[in-house]
Amino acid sequence: MKKVRHHRLFYSVSLSLAVLTLFLFWGNSNSGKAFTANPPPGKQLAVLSPSFSLPSMNTYWSQLTNTYSTKTNSLVTPAKKPLPTDATPTGASLEKKQLAVGTRDATDLYIIRSGKAGPVVMIVGGVHGNETAGYRAARIVRNYQISRGTLLVLPEANSRAVNQGVRYVSGQKDLNRCFPTSSSGAADTRLSREIYYTLKKYNVDWLMDMHEGYNYSRLNSSSSVGQSLIYYPSSSTREVASKIVNNMNSGISTSYRKFSLLRYPTRGSLSRAAGQYLGVKSFIFETCSRDSLSTRLNYQLRAADILLGSLGMK
Numbered sequence: 001m002k003k004v005r006h007h008r009l010f011y012s013v014s015l016s017l018a019v020l021t022l023f024l025f026w027g028n029s030n031s032g033k034a035f036t037a038n039p040p041p042g043k044q045l046a047v048l049s050p051s052f053s054l055p056s057m058n059t060y061w062s063q064l065t066n067t068y069s070t071k072t073n074s075l076v077t078p079a080k081k082p083l084p085t086d087a088t089p090t091g092a093s094l095e096k097k098q099l100a101v102g103t104r105d106a107t108d109l110y111i112i113r114s115g116k117a118g119p120v121v122m123i124v125g126g127v128h129g130n131e132t133a134g135y136r137a138a139r140i141v142r143n144y145q146i147s148r149g150t151l152l153v154l155p156e157a158n159s160r161a162v163n164q165g166v167r168y169v170s171g172q173k174d175l176n177r178c179f180p181t182s183s184s185g186a187a188d189t190r191l192s193r194e195i196y197y198t199l200k201k202y203n204v205d206w207l208m209d210m211h212e213g214y215n216y217s218r219l220n221s222s223s224s225v226g227q228s229l230i231y232y233p234s235s236s237t238r239e240v241a242s243k244i245v246n247n248m249n250s251g252i253s254t255s256y257r258k259f260s261l262l263r264y265p266t267r268g269s270l271s272r273a274a275g276q277y278l279g280v281k282s283f284i285f286e287t288c289s290r291d292s293l294s295t296r297l298n299y300q301l302r303a304a305d306i307l308l309g310s311l312g313m314k
């Protein structure tokens with residue numbers, strides 16, 4: 001019995017050594033591939049296959065870890081993530097996504113990445129579809145190139161309302177009253193939920209929401225907030241907000257036409273929820289539809305440029 005055991009032990013050890021040698025040989029012959037064949041950015045999610053052979057384990061593992069780190073990065077620092085579409089040699093890129101995809105409210109979100117670390121700014125137009133200068137300016141901003149950080153642009157937040165030229169479509173709720181009114185609250189509709197989620201997903205630092213009022217806020221008779229900047233209070237937001245308002249007002253001689261600096265966007269608005277519950281430095285910028293469209297567009301774009309300029313992005 002002892003001899004038989006020894007024989008068996010000898011054969012098992014020999015067999016194990018043979019398998020191990022074969023495995024090491026395969027491993028080495030494939031290791032070059034495994035560590036040099038980095039899949040192109042954006043392709044990492046697609047190359048994973050549930051079935052794999054023994055020699056490709058190294059490759060499989062490196063893809064798996066790459067995929068994991070890509071996923072992690074995309075949640076924490078989207079600005080540093082390698083870019084999947086239209087990548088240029090400098091690392092800058094433009095990506096287009098759709099929110100509320102497959103619904104009547106589907107709308108395009110543009111993600112402009114500089115390829116360099118920096119703040120994440122989101123600029124929104126068309127929350128109210130009859131506030132022309134807002135979505136027209138945002139459509140121009142979506143073509144911006146930036147020198148650092150990431151710029152998200154949602155030019156036509158309420159695309160159906162923009163198409164119809166109305167504040168919101170009949171039967172819809174005012175989009176700027178659909179956002180959470182408590183820290184644990186949810187937004188009311190799929191569209192508002194996805195806009196709100198975008199702020200979280202991309203770790204947005206600054207939000208500018210482009211709106212218009214029908215009258216000048218400085219006219220006592222008016223309840224409109226045209227020609228104003230309404231921010232959610234924080235010292236850095238106040239600093240940039242004051243800079244914008246002072247810049248606008250330096251070119252306006254008629255006192256009632258000057259911009260007002262106001263605080264606390266209304267409850268249920270995107271800007272309020274972003275500032276109060278997500279810590280985003282946020283403000284609404286309101287031009288007045290009594291001015292010409294070119295004047296209003298100029299104000300909106302100048303305000304966006306001052307924001308981006310203050311952050312060293314433009």
Ligand SMILES: [Zn+2]
Nearest residue numbers: 128131211212
């Ligand atoms: Zn509005």
